[in-house]
Amino acid sequence: MTSTWAEPSNTATALLLLGRGSDPATERGVECPGDLPAPSDPDLVARAAAAKAALGTKVFVLGHHYQRDEVIQFADVTGDSFKLAREAAARPDAEYIIFCGVHFMAESADILTSDAQKVILPDLAAGCSMADMAVLSQVETAWDVLTELGVAADTVPVTYMNSSADIKGFVGRRGGVVCTSSNAKRALDWAFEQGSKVLFLPDQHLGRNTAVLEMGFSLDDCVLYDPHKPNGGLTAEQLRDAKMILWRGHCSVHGRFTLDSVNDVRERVPGVNVLVHPECRHEVVNAADQVGSTEYIIKTIEAAPAGSAWAVGTELNLVRRLALAHPDKQIMFLDKAVCYCSTMNRIDLPHLVWALEELVAGRVVNQITVDPDTAHHARVALDQMLALPGA
Secondary structure (H helix, E strand, C coil): CCCCCCCCEECHHHHHHCCCCCCCCCCCCCCCCCCCCCCCCCHHCCCCHHHHHHHHEEEEEEECCCCCCHHHCCEEECCCCCHHHCCCCCCCCCEEEEEEHHHHHHHHHHCCCCCCCCCCCCCCCCCCCHHHHCCHHHHHHHHHHHHHHCCCHHHHEEEEECCHHHHHHHHHCCEEECCCCHHHHHHHHHHHHCCEEEEEEECCHHHHHHHHHHHHHHHHHHHEEEECHHHHHCCCHHHHHHCCCEECCCCCCCCCHHHHHHHHHHHCCCCCCEECCCCCHHHHHHHHECCCCHHHHHHHHCCCCCCCEEEEEEHHHHHHHHHHCCCCCCECCCCEEEEECCCHHCCCCCHHHHHHHHHHHHCCEEECCCCCCHEEEEHHHHHHHCCCCCC
């Protein structure tokens, strides 16, 4: 059966992310020392294959689900961020871990792997806008506010996996826990056994959706802390009364889906199933038919009956890949316009080839390292997550 996939319309931003434009005023950190192959080089695939073969078992390539197909083809394992970090830790004989993802993911891999292993991010500009919305100094200031109000002792910090090592370390130092989109409820259940309120970092939507839709809290139990405003833009009474203190952060991809997107696709495609990630806005998650992590989305599509129609609210590279892999189902992107994870798309085939060939030449480039103290406390928070019931 021929695939029913229809590509969303391009925008100026989408074309930029695909490498068909440039924006010198905002693009930073994309230059690599040495010679970066040209995207037009017809031998890129052959060069990547040859370099990977030359390195053999010394290199292990991880590919996140949101990564470009041109890169995914060389991944030894694909998955979400935490799965990939654990896969790296399970390969102690691999001297080099090339993480085709974003910065916080490579940090997690460095925390979980041995000191003998080197984690490499092919382009250091591959960050995460959500993770960057929670800076350590800002979080420490917020904690000082809670301390001055006398509620810090009753507050348990919980951070989403999509956060920097600094934030994971902060959470570990204060008896908190890391969570993923699939175990957020278990993490919050545990947190509320330790204290009466939670500071949830850095994604407001995952925190709100989990608390309200899975745990029975009301929207009034949640307050939004804005690190750019005094006291987070909240009164002392609001902070004292709140059960969930949500950090003002979000995913630039999942945050773009709107209730109009859901209503529009239901009008256009009768009987469509709307499947979204819990990083989406509360009203979008409320209007969807199913909600779940990246792995949940993949498994749901795989198990869906032939002929069923699905509008998927997550990153476009993954949605396209699912559509092409399941031509017997009608799979479409929830939004009408192209939307990639811009920083994930920094990792392209030229950067992967460059990183591999540098290793063949004996040069380790773009190594990601987390200082020992931060790594220790981040590991405490990660281990607490692994110790959760049902983990």
